[in-house]
Amino acid sequence: MLDLIKSVVDYAYDNIPLYRKLYQKKPDINSLEDFKNLPYLRISDLCANAITDSISDIDEIIYILPAIENKSIFPLSKLESTYDRDVRYSVFYYLLKQTDIKEGSIFAVITDAKHAYYCGEIVNNLLFYKYQTSMFFLRDHTSYEMYKWIDRIKPDCLFLGTDKIIGDVTEWGIPYIFTINRYDKNLSYEKIRHYDIYAINEISWIAIRIGDSYIYPKEFFYIESDPSDDILVLTTIDNYLQPFIRYKTGDRAKIIDENQFQITYIGEH
Amino acid sequence: MILDPSCECANQKNLLDDIIKPRLSSLFIRVYDVFTYYRWQFDRANVDPCMEPMDILEKLPFMTKSDYIMLESDAFLKADRHLFCVETTSGTTGRPKRRFQSINDEINEMRLATRVFAGFDISKDDVVLFMDVGNPSIYIWFAKALESLGVKNTIYYGIQSDFDRSLKGIIRLDPTVIVTVPSLLARSYETISRMYSENKETNLRKIVYFGEKINNSFRKRLEDELKVEIFSHYGGTEVSTIGGECTQHNGIHIYNDVNYPSLIEPKKIDETIYEGEIAWTTTQIDVQPVIKYRIGDVVQIDYSACPCGRTSPRIKVIGRTDDSFSILGEKFYYDTILNAVYSNINETGFMQIILSTEQKKDKLTIILPEKIKSKEKEILSALYQTSELEYFLSEDFILIELRFVTNDFFSNRKIPSIIDKRIY
Helix, strand or coil: CHHHHHHHHHHHHHHCHHHHHHHCCCCCCCCHHHHHCCCCECHHHHHHCCHHHHCCCHHHCCEEECCCCCCCCCCCCEEECHHHHHHHHHHHHHHHHCCCCCCCCEEEEEECHHHHHHHHHHHHHHHHCCCEEEEEECCCCCHHHHHHHHHHHCCCEEEEECCCCCCCHHHCCCCEEEEECCCCHHHCCCCCEEEEEEEECCCEEEEEEECCEEECCCCCEEEEECCCCCEEEEEECCCCCCCCCCEEEEEEEEEEECCEEEEEECCCC | CCCCHHHHCCCHHHHHHHHHHHHHHHHHHHHHHHCHHHHHHHHHCCCCCCCCHHHHHHHCCCECHHHHHCCHHHHHHHHHHHEEEEEEECCCCCCCEEEEEEHHHHHHHHHHHHHHHHHCCCCCCCEEEEEECCCCHHHHHHHHHHHHCCCCEEEEEECCCCHHHHCHHHHHHCCCEEEECHHHHHHCHHHHHHHHHHCCCCCCCEEEECCCCCCHHHHHHHHHHHCCEEEEEEEECCCEEEEEECCCCCCEEECCCCEEEEEEEEEECCCCEEEEEEEEEECCCCCCCCCCEEEEEEEEEECCCCCCCCCCCEEEEEEEHHHEEEECCEEEEHHHHHHHHCCCCCCCCCCEEEEEEECCEEEEEEEEEHHHHHHHHHHHHHHHHCHHHHHHHHCCCEEEEEEEECHHHHHCCCCCCEEECCCC
16 A cells, blocks of 8 residues: 555656645655655645646546535535546445445436436436436435436436435335435435445545445555544546545545544535 | 527527627637647647638548547646536547546536427426446436426436346336437337337336437338327537427527538538538537537538528428448448338448459448348349439449348347448
């Protein structure tokens, strides 16, 4: 892990103006302690600098994952190269593999205008991994109206990509319910498995809740918790266009293991 | 429904003076300040961005796909924190083309798409189903545009190559409108046709296609067999939505208050119709606008009034510049051959043309799926009767051969429509 982290830091310093500004001189990383002495990257750093300062090469941008509009902060879209996009797909696959959903399962995704592009990418990923997927746009539907639509395709899994309350989804007879940053113990019943995905606009999906903990692929992320305030701090290991190094999120977490954490507070996403 | 009669039904002269010219002027001043490429082109053409806009348009050169790539860096810098997304296409110039978009672009495009969808007479009670195989991003702003029209039920339906299995849900969702790309519709049509013939009590009324042209015989087949009305939504990655058909089905209305057309070497067909390769100037694209941009379509543009009440010109796409070939100086379009091949047979149109040299003549080998091999005579007869080909075939200037291949040869969406192996 140390070698990987060192190479990420070296690469970022050599190629990305924002990190040169943040670190002043090239960091010499010989231990994880050295790494943990690096300053945090904060969302304010990203907002205060030109977007070109946070990426390695404009020519490599092939995809942008549009941000979910947020009430309190300026939304930051995720910029990706072909390689970075492949990494995101791999992370998604890793998260799916942590669940017990069967191959060939049918997914229904409910979205609203605010989350539509983000959910569109989830649909894209699910289709890529051969899951039959449909996406329903929630407007002023009542819960029952939406149930009637969803029921027509008899999905095995429901992806709730909306903040708007869809009451009673547990009574829809769908065995698996997925959410993003919205773990709700009321969604877990005897016959329903509820999986919550932890995701951040500017990084995309990171971990999935299994039991009490969020599991993440350690080959793609290094995760810490700031000892002073328990805020979750993220480093992307395998992103080259726009790597995040010691990125301080708005969420609090307790590190359980090298690929597990528990979220104690979820901020605004 | 005409959503914006003040533009769509306006006197064209007034529209030009009151709306189009001010928008063009604003565009020219904006791009001169922001884009190195445009500044270079304006200076080279000795054009001041504050000049009369139609004079500027006349003097500026047509823009190619290679030119378009030169806009990318400046567009990205201009967007900066307002960057919303990027559309990337594989491109024909050896590297992908990218269009960076801001939130303003998203909103402007949605407004225009709303006007186009209104032209399809889609009502709030319709159930609109978007059918495709992958990324639903384009359908999201279609869905947002439909929401602006009050349409409540919009569904993206992702399908996979196992059509029998993955299309089953469509009948249960029972859409009144399907929005999709023609090649996907064609490939899945056997299943769709069977599903709808087995389920007579369905409510499908309209099919909206975009992204590609639809073969005339396939369009007729859809109309006859599914009893649906077909509408074209016309646009492109670099220009976004341009227009769509109205219920008169007499060409694609272009919304020229937003996208202004220019023709390259226009040929007058009659008093109101001109033909030529079309180029677009986009007045409402925020981050990466184009001026006289050649998207590669050859069109007929009709300036006569439409019975629907719109005064905007209508276009018919008659070919692609990269979907054509010349024989003895005469230009032939892929679609001409395709329409001839499928004119008398009740099948979906797949075809590839290979051009080669044989006995010092140009040879046209037409690759077709083996399921239509039994119609070989009818196909040849139709080709010989096609006005564009008749002379060349009867005078023996062109050799022609039909070659049949397995049906799954055409399952790849990226098969080149024309391969030219001729020795000149």
